[in-house]
Amino acid sequence: MIPLSRLPLGKTAPVRSLSASEPLRGRLLDLGFVPDSPITPLYAAPLGDPRAYLVCDTVIALRQKDAATVAVEEA
Numbered sequence: 001m002i003p004l005s006r007l008p009l010g011k012t013a014p015v016r017s018l019s020a021s022e023p024l025r026g027r028l029l030d031l032g033f034v035p036d037s038p039i040t041p042l043y044a045a046p047l048g049d050p051r052a053y054l055v056c057d058t059v060i061a062l063r064q065k066d067a068a069t070v071a072v073e074e075a
Contacts, residue, residue: 002074004039004053005067012040013072020069032056033070 001016014036018025032055033039042059043052050061 001071003068004041004062004070004072005051005064007039007041007072007074009041009044009051011074012038013074014038015070016073017071018069019071020066024066024069028066028070031060032058039070039072 004013004015007013015033015038016035018028018033020028037056040054041051042054045051049064051064051067052059052061053067
């Protein structure tokens, strides 16, 4: 498993766990970052932060420090 912040652009991986504390954890769950949901990094800002992720047919921007709390399983 790797943090979502290290997943290469365009590569899809399922969410395995969240290590964020409240209220970020609740917000991520509400946005669709639930176990086994596929996540795809789409775009990165010029300096790399934030990045845009495709989650449940919605594009969501996350800062690197927040994306680092989401563990995904890279194939």
